[in-house]
Amino acid sequence: MSEPTWTERVFGGFRKTSERLSQNLGGVVGTTRLDEATLDDVEDALIVSDLGPAAARRIRDRLSEKRFGLDVTETQLKEAVAEEIAAILRPVAVPLEIIAFPRPQVILVIGVNGSGKTTTIAKLAHWLQEDDYGVMLAAGDTFRAAAIGQLATWAERIGVPIVRGPEGGDPASIVFDAVKDATARGIDALIVDTAGRLQNKRELMDELAKIRRVLGRLNPEAPHNVILVLDATNGQNALSQIETFRDVAGVTGLVMTKLDGTARGGVLVAAAEQFGLPIHAIGVGEKMDDLRPFDADLVARVIAGVA
Numbered sequence: 001m002s003e004p005t006w007t008e009r010v011f012g013g014f015r016k017t018s019e020r021l022s023q024n025l026g027g028v029v030g031t032t033r034l035d036e037a038t039l040d041d042v043e044d045a046l047i048v049s050d051l052g053p054a055a056a057r058r059i060r061d062r063l064s065e066k067r068f069g070l071d072v073t074e075t076q077l078k079e080a081v082a083e084e085i086a087a088i089l090r091p092v093a094v095p096l097e098i099i100a101f102p103r104p105q106v107i108l109v110i111g112v113n114g115s116g117k118t119t120t121i122a123k124l125a126h127w128l129q130e131d132d133y134g135v136m137l138a139a140g141d142t143f144r145a146a147a148i149g150q151l152a153t154w155a156e157r158i159g160v161p162i163v164r165g166p167e168g169g170d171p172a173s174i175v176f177d178a179v180k181d182a183t184a185r186g187i188d189a190l191i192v193d194t195a196g197r198l199q200n201k202r203e204l205m206d207e208l209a210k211i212r213r214v215l216g217r218l219n220p221e222a223p224h225n226v227i228l229v230l231d232a233t234n235g236q237n238a239l240s241q242i243e244t245f246r247d248v249a250g251v252t253g254l255v256m257t258k259l260d261g262t263a264r265g266g267v268l269v270a271a272a273e274q275f276g277l278p279i280h281a282i283g284v285g286e287k288m289d290d291l292r293p294f295d296a297d298l299v300a301r302v303i304a305g306v307a
């Protein structure tokens with residue numbers, strides 16, 4: 001059997017959301033009048049399909065504004081829902097921009113253990129490299145020797161330089177060395193792995209504050225990006241993670257990984273509505289070319305079951 005295409009994998013990541021939505025919109029068979037009762041059903045269906053109450057309400061209101069009292073078939077209703085989901089997702093489908101000057105652009109990557117942070121850093125490095133950017137990695141997750149080793153293995157595989165220190169080393173000093181090195185080499189993007197642990201918010205805040213302080217001495221604008229990696233299989237937990245990391249670490253953008261599984265990716269719609277943070281990319285596998293741009297229209301159609 002041939003490997004699934006990336007679009008097929010995205011279908012996997014949103015399948016649970018999509019199936020639930022379809023089941024719950026299942027009451028709409030044949031042609032239905034879009035009255036208050038039907039709109040209530042649609043809103044409920046959206047809520048239980050991971051899109052969350054705020055996005056569900058917005059979609060309901062938009063449907064009501066545009067089509068109240070009209071007769072719609074199930075397909076027309078799903079098409080209309082897809083359009084409203086896309087309207088929520090399009091503003092946040094923002095690719096990661098690499099600025100030309102000053103170099104390097106410093107990209108901190110954070111996320112809870114096992115979220116796919118290290119793999120995402122590797123994929124991102126590979127992605128940027130394919131676009132002819134010079135990339136360097138910094139092993140700022142000094143908490144575990146294995147994390148440093150894992151990143152170093154990826155660096156070698158992709159063919160990018162890495163700055164690393166000993167286990168338990170000071171992340172801020174590694175990042176400082178990395179920025180100096182990257183500057184000397186004319187590197188475009190320096191991607192920094194961080195311990196990013198939420199178990200101890202105070203420690204995380206202190207660590208990031210120190211990294212920011214040290215970076216600020218070299219370039220007041222650094223870090224240019226703070227990307228939070230989210231695991232799609234965590235469902236609604238993603239929302240509380242975004243909120244906490246936003247408050248603690250000043251998140252500037254998101255990458256959702258593991259959307260190739262049977263994840264409940266619909267939570268991204270809830271996240272878009274609630275936080276409005278850019279979704280730079282999605283992860284659809286464990287290999288280095290398994291990072292994809294976030295395609296709002298495709299995802300909306302997959303969720304609504306009309307792709």
Ligand SMILES: Nc1nc2c(ncn2[C@@H]2O[C@H](COP(=O)(O)OP(=O)(O)OP(=O)(O)O)[C@@H](O)[C@H]2O)c(=O)[nH]1
Pocket residue numbers: 111112113114115116117118119120147257258259260261283284285286290
């Ligand atoms: N299916 C799938 N697996 C992924 C994806 N991204 C990462 N993984 C896997 O998820 C597991 C955890 O990924 P890591 O990159 O090590 O996660 P991490 O957040 O760095 O974890 P720690 O090193 O424990 O902090 C690994 O087995 C990865 O291969 C993805 O998009 N799809």
